[in-house]
Amino acid sequence: MIDSGLDRRDFLKVLGWGGAAVALSGCGNTSVEDGKETVVSYVEAADYVIPGIGVYYNSTCAQCDAGCSINGRVREGRVLKLEGNPASAINRGRTCGLGQAGVQHHYNPDRVREPLLRHGDKNEVITWDKAYALIAEKLSGAKGDEVAFLSGGVSGHLKVLLGNYLDSIGSKNHFVYEALAPAVVRAANKKAYGVEMPRYNINKAKVVLSFGADFLGAWVSPVHFSQQYAQFRKGVDGQRGVLIQVESKMTLTGANADRWIPVRPGTEGILALGIINALGTASGDIAAAVKGYDRARVSKETGVPPGQIDKIAALLKLRSPSLVLAGSAAEGYAHGSQNAAAINLLNQVLGNVGKTVEASTSVPFPQMAPAKGNTVALKSLNDGLAAGKYKVLFCYAANPVFTAPGAMKFKDHLAKAGFKVAFAHYLDETALQADLVLPLDSALEDWGTQVPEYMTEGAQINIQQPLMEKLHANTRGMGDILLALVKQRRAEEYKSFDDYYAYLRGAMLLNKNALGGSGADDDTFWNETLTKGIVKLAGSAGTLSGKASAAGLTLPVPSAADVQYPLQLIPGVTASLRDGRHANQPWLQESPDPLTTIVWDSWVEIHPKKAAELHITEGDIVEVTSRSGSIRAQAYLFPGIHPDAISVPLGRGHEALGRYAKGYGANPFQILDAVFDQETGELAMHETRVKVSKTGQRVVVVKDEGAAGGKQMGRKIAVLVTTDEVDLSKEA
Amino acid sequence: MEKDTNESAAWTKRENESPIPKHERRASEKDIRESIAWAKINQDVLKSMETPRKLYWVILFFAFAAFSVGVGCEVYQYQNGMGVSNKNNPHAWGLYISTFIFWIGMSHSGTLLSAILHLMHADWRKPIFRFAEALTTFSLMTAGLFVMVHLGRLWQFYYSVPYPDERGLWPNFQSPLLWDAMAIFTYLSSSILFLYIGMIPDLAICRDHLHEGWRKNLYTWLSLGWEGTDRQWRNFRVTYLTIACFLIPLAVSVHSIVAADFAMSQQPGWHVTSFPAYFVAGALYSGCSAIITLFIILRYVFKFEEYMTLPILKKTVRLTFAIAMIWTYLNAVEFASVWYSHDQASKDVLIQKVIGPFAPFWWGMIFCGSVVPLTLAFKRFQTNIPVLFVVSLLLNLGMWLERWMIVAPTFSHGYYPWTWDHDQWPGFVQWGMVFASFGWFTMLFMGFCKVFPSVSMYEVKEMVYHRKLHLKKSETAEQGAH
């Protein structure tokens, strides 16, 4: 060795660096935190690190609220990939693309790493002690009702702790805001079925008639519904399920429908009543209510041919049970509640309630159930802010500066709050407006519990646990921060909990018996819980209490064409970008939109006929102007949209959020008019009217689809057959 | 237009001033004047190798500058990856491969003139085969560069040639690209050998005319002690003939193999049986037109009117015309076979060549390759130097377009419609490389002209001698008849 001129030190260097390539990451021994990569041999590796062998930990996906259980593959102390946990009744081992990208949330290079005190556009790095002291100082100068807390849909112990904290401050101002939550449908369901979110059995239905519910894409619990859908397609006794989708802009679910019906925007309820009328099975006040909705009128108002209405009615009559879903497209109007009510009524008329619509179960700990809310909450916060009511505002898991409709002028009102604290993973638009930004652990480094809104086969509490050591030394878990803050007020009560982990463990062990751990000793129960990642509970089965009634059901006649703003703007909700909080995950940016195959940019979907009328071709940069503002984006000619509507996808158009999100696309939230559902007061997302004009600029649309468009040019590539040509019963 | 007339007038003037005595001007029917003294031949040819004029250096500089552009492009591409050339999926190939075929094709001229016509005893080839042979060698060297430039991992190019390897790894002998590499290498080495061996007697003349300097050493070394003895001449003849015989099948195979790169694949528009013949015809075609171009340039620059005579040009032009028609026919065969194949994918490729986004280039190819050569059928154009110059350049433009039209449309319009891409336009790196290849070729060729005799002195003498002999014979016969 020495003879060959390679001395010992060089030799070690070679070996060491060879190992370093894999050992370099944060398993505690390396100091990624201070930017140095120390060469550490495996002799010092942590116990659980077996070089070359992956270990798996169960946790919960935090990319959306559906509560899919995940199973993270960890090697050499680094989490590499997330798979679904097969034990979960929600996702049964599967995930969606959004869930897959969870690791890019964790490893994102644009994460906030230190507590930041913001002075204008400048950041000052401060210590946590100073940050906590600052909060205490600001709170001491504010009365309880001068403090507001804005959060996304939190659940589990975090929600409890948050409640306790607000209680300790004496504030009742917890605003829960999820921009895309199905708030109107929840209210309509509550009326019709007695529960906000019943259990839908798509797999048991022979026909699913969906009014704009994108259950395969971004609606409620898409991974779960996708599995039900697969069973539904296989069908019972080879009788394949039929999906009919009624909507003005084709969603992913619409693209999978046997029949996609483009309906005039906002007339979904009228069509539902028309179908009830065509069924002819209703009686009492329902029959009276639908009497006027004969096929001629319905066809005229909705644009759906009369024959089509009859066909749907005939099929629904023939194949039972069926399932009718009211989704976000139906609820997004000023009469959204009425639309949803009409659609739910159809379900009731068809006798699906109790068969394919069942009572949902809930966890026996109501304080842990997810907090829900949408624009009503935001509006009330916004009004408070405008009135200068709040001295301290906390913001967690919401980005209202990005998602609030432009007409609300949220950003301007936010500036009136005295002291704004943002708990953030990234410097998003809202965090940039904050005075204090507190960096959070990623979902893969943090402890927590989560209770999904939509559950099947009993109830479950999902466990979130770290899949690896913290990537950055100075980030904290939200639970830890809340615990520290609540200790400022109620030190005595919480002194036994060193950290949120201890709190969580303590809280879980306290209810060990109720959580199915009776008899087991504490450690066994706790370890088993963590190993499984799910606590399954019998749950309390609710009952459906609503009754079929058409009382109070009034649907407006479609309004006459607006000359100034002739088109309806349908903000598109895509499965991967949703409300835009994950736009900084490059896999999602480069994952083509399933329908247009566009990547990295926003687009304006416009029907080819309308486009021809307006002399717009693909790649024209068009200006979409509403009463509240205007955005520019590239035009994409899309056949799956009603000619009287255009659609711009949500989620892009960030002005912050890091290198992968900033500057890509346009943000249609900005131009949404402040039109609200008349009953619930929630934002009517689809009620914005716009005009489209060419700017004269052109770009090449960056998309995966080739020059042939979606044509197969006579090649046998993706083949379509009709049910009468195949025999599904023989299939393996 | 006016300028053309002027130029044409200038040419005519020069023709009038030509050293050919007026009474032999009828000569137009004669390939060469029988009365040229052998010493004059030496003198004229050696004169072309003297210290170049200023213009030479200027042109050489521009050629070098053009080449440097390519070097710059290659360095950039090497550093950053092939992506900078604006290739993509599905456009995996581009101008590199089409220009590669172009240069390979051009190389066939030399073999045609020096080997095929040699065997056919067409002695009019003698004054012009040397530079044609140089054209062969240098265009092959240019083509070889494109193979290298094309590779994504240039530094590993040797993986695709069989070489001694302790792991016993072999390249893939099924791959036409491997055949290509071997065929081109063989062809290049044989061509260099052929060029060199054919030059030995001339190199000896060069040696004998010099007394000192590096050239003397070079020629002494290269002429291998040639003294013109009877035994040397006999050995020389046999060797030359042997290599000529060896070279002909090689030349045909080289371009057949280049055709096989396409024909052996499974892609629509490429999978055509007639491709080898089509490619060889195309190769001879572009080679001949390149010869016409260089013929005109050399004749003008070196005042070789005595050797590169109009009758020889006429013969070359007629040959070119014949090949042009063969090429046109084979083109039609290709279209017809595609059309009758009932293969929709192949038809689609053809249709989009004709009326799709490639139409301007495709019709350009048809115009330059099949319509322009029709002018060559007219006698008065067959010796009209300005017209021929322009025509020969157009023919080669057409042939370059042909290669591009073979490569690109199949990529942009292959079997799989999802990946169709009609907007692909080669990036500046690709164009830079194409541009540079002409600079590189010019550099090599200009260097050759000043270091080696671009007209074969001994063969011209031979030709003159034969003509003289023939003349004498016919005179004797005439006398005998009296």
Next chain:
Amino acid sequence: MSVSNLLENWAQFRHFHPIDDKPHDPYKWAMSIDLDACTGCNACSVACYAENNLPVVGKEKYQHGHGMHWMRIERYWDEGLGVAGGSDFPDHGAQFLPMMCQQCEAAPCETVCPAAATNHTADGLNSQIYNRCVGSRYCSANCPFKVRYFNWYDYPTTDNVWPAEMNQQLNPDVTVRSKGVMEKCTFCVQRLHAAKGTAKNEGRLVHDGDVQTACQQVCPTGAITFGNLVDHESKVHKQWQSQQVELDKDAQVKDQKEGGSGLRGYRIFEELRPYPSVMYLERVRESAI
């Protein structure tokens, strides 16, 4: 450099026609994709990025056709859409097709590679040896499906596709490719190797379900089935069998039967005879509506 090497090792498993030479034993990896279950959600594609260290090339490079999605979801419309006499709307939705390397038995890409960098493995995979690739892109030129992706740039280094921390997500079981080499779907060969290793340690063969490809594992509707076609107990074998699709035939029962066979299994470009290892099941649409 021995000639015996040349004769014995060179392209040992390459097929010109799958039945001529060695039958696969004990493994032949194959797939079937039910297009009726596929919703086009893209989860498989993202999972592939996560598993196989695929670089995200960015907007500009994507525009130039440099996207590296080994698995891409194609969206087709009905042929009648928007043409005269057809409908203005996609009445039957769209048709999605996940397309990745079809792992052809007689692969057009294998024969043309000058460096023998792409080869057939004993268990029927079309393998790509990154180390051996010279980047001639001939394989891509000859691929009828255009599913081979070339490293047009040096994504890990000069392009810095994985800036600090992002690089820690890279799967150590999968090579990070450098510029100038061709890559494509491998059927998650690293997972297959791991499964075969485990099975070997236990002295058995890989059972059905021991190993899943990343796309299969993630698929929310379970549209993708993957397994060992030789194993008669495997789901993929049963599916191929029930659809009467045979690996070594270039025309299947489905295409030959007059008046319809009720089957829906097919392989793309069967007529070109690449003998793909991926069977698709036709998308079904209700005739009553």
